[in-house]
Amino acid sequence: MTLAMSWEEWAGHDATALAGLVRAGQVTPAELAAQAAAGIAKVNPALSAVVEVFDDVVADPFKDGMNPDGVFAGVPYLMKDLGPTLKGRLQEMGSFLMRGNRAAADSFLTGQLRRAGLNIIGRSTTPEFGVCSSAENPAMYVTRNPWNLDYTTCGSSAGTAAAVAAGVTPISHATDGGGSIRIPAGVCGNIGLKPSRGVLSVAPYSSDLMGVVSTQGCQTRTVRDMASFIDACRGGAPGEFMPYWTAPEPYAELIKRDPKKLRIALSHEWGDYRAIPEFVSELERVGRFLEGLGHHVEWVVPKVDFRAAYAAQTTCYITNFAQTIETLLAQVGRSAPPPAELIEPMNIRIWQAGIDATYSERTKMQAAFNATSRAFGAFFEEWDILLTPITALPTPKVGTTEYLTISDNPDVHDWFGNLWKFFAYTPLSNLCGIPGISLPMAEQAHGLPLGIQAQTKQGGDGLLLQLSAQIERALGGAWNQGRRPGVHVTA
Structure with a gap:
């Protein structure tokens, strides 16, 4: 098969640039889809990032209603196998329980994606029900980090993180209930924004108030792609419980201007949790870089009852996921208790608890x-940005079962407590509904990327993107110090 462009050309274009080529008549959506499918075929044997390619949509990008006049003009896009549904398509949620499950209708966000001109060509991997830190059940699949196949991508947006980092697509879907957009973006070298509560809809099956902590989003390789994605896909569906945030101007325009001088707090000592010294040094280095851009930077610990916050977050996950599993059992015509041959052991314990x-x-x-939300709200009255490492501990190797739902840990609360030691800095923004973005600005000792997370007050998504764009310009676009992972479409 002859491809529309070389792999170097493909990897050198973000989604905005590919859409520009379509509008200029230099390439067609079908050619873009064919190139992305070829990229999947090239790297997926090593990564196990993509569950399924929709061959019919690769052949005919307009088959499911993609709008070629949308901002992304037919750019290929992978949907995480969890969250928004695609009418008639499988959605198996990383679980044997849901094998063969087909959606009856599109979700509201699916329609937004298609109106934006994103061509949904397949499904990316996720751990079972998105619960744990890695898409890593050997009986199902093991998604590997393209920077080093011995390491995990973290999760739960595992397949999307690996595929975007490996150059398959410049943008793809992710979800975040405690860091699941930002953490895998951070350890795979992508940009990952968890929007504020009330930006992207989870209709019709839930709402931002019923779901409490979970939200939708994507991972990209450039800030302008993320800004355009939010511009095109934001907004509530009819019947939302709450108003949705609006922006005075499109983020795609806002990010062209540098932000004002910002008060930026560096932080990592959160209650019982601390980042390893190597990560603290990287955070400090980034702080000095931001001072060089004219911002005021200090070390600060938010005045939050962290123990109470993490305990509440644990209660939220246990009770939410228990009800999710109960609902899915009914959906497939089964009664409780969850069957041990179809559901991973920690998820059964979560249901029991x-x-x-x-x-x-x-x-x-x-x-x-x-x-907790009021405490962070008060903090952001004084500080514009809160900067942390994306995780407190190094990315583990594949097979580190203590963070997985195939773990044999008998104590659910202890299992979650172990997760918080690792993922200390992301879940509380879900609790509060504030936005957070992971930027590929640092590196771990074993060579994997380390995301630096910026958070701000509710509705401040535009400020995060504006600061991110300023950083991107200052770096000359060279995220990850200009490096690419070893497993990549250009390799």
Whole structure:
């Protein structure tokens, strides 16, 4: 098969640039889809990042209603196998329980993606129900990090992180209930934005108030792609419980200007959790870089009851996922308890721990959520940006089961506590509904990227993107120090 461009040309274009080629008549959406499918065929044997390619949509990008006049004009896009549904397509959620599950209708966000001109050509991997830190059940698939195949991508947006980093597509779907957009972006060298609560809809099956912590998004390789994605896909569906944030101007325009001088807090000592010294040094280096851009930078610890916040977050995950599993059992015509041959052991323990939770437990959780959100709100009255490493500990090797839902840890609370030691800095933004972005600005000792996370107040997504664009310009576009992973379409 003759491809429309060389792999170097392909990897050198972000989604905005590819869409520009389509509008200029230099390439067609079908040619873009064919190139992305060829990229999947090239790297997926090593990465296991893509579950399925929709061959019919690769052949005919307009088959499912993609709008060629949208901002992305037919750019190929992978949908994480969790979250928004695609009418008639499989959605198996990384679980044997959901094998063969086909969606009856498109989700609202699916329609937004297609109106934006994104051509959904396949499904990317996720751990079972998106619960754990890596898409890594050997009986299902093991998604590997393109920078070093011995290491995980983290999760839960594992396949998207690997595929975008490996140059398959410049943009693809991700979800985030505690860091699942930002963490895999951070350890794979991509840009990952968790928007504020009330930016991207999870209709019709839930809402931002019912889901509490989970939100939608994507990973990209450039800030302008992320800005255009939010511009095109934001907004609530009819019947939302809450108003949705609006922006005074498109983010694609806002990011062309540098932000004002910002007050930036560097932070990593969060209650019982600390980043390793190597990561603290990288955070400090980035702080000095931002001072060089004219910003005021200090070390600060937000005045938050961190123990109460993480305890409430644990309650939220246990009770939410227990109900998710209960709902899915009913959806496939099964009754409780969850079958051990179809559901991973930690997810069964989560169901056991959470299915009979009381209203009093959830009320206590919500009170801690409120107190935490108010504390971060007060912090952002004084500080514009909160900067942390994306994780506190190094990315583990494949097969490190203590973070996985195939773990044999009998204690669900201990298992979650172990996760917080690793992923200390991302989940509380989900609790509060504030935005956070991971930027590929640092490096781990074993050579994998280390994302640096910026957070700000609710609705401040535009400020995060504006600062990110300023950094991108200062770096000359050379995220990851200009490096590419070893497994890449150009290799």
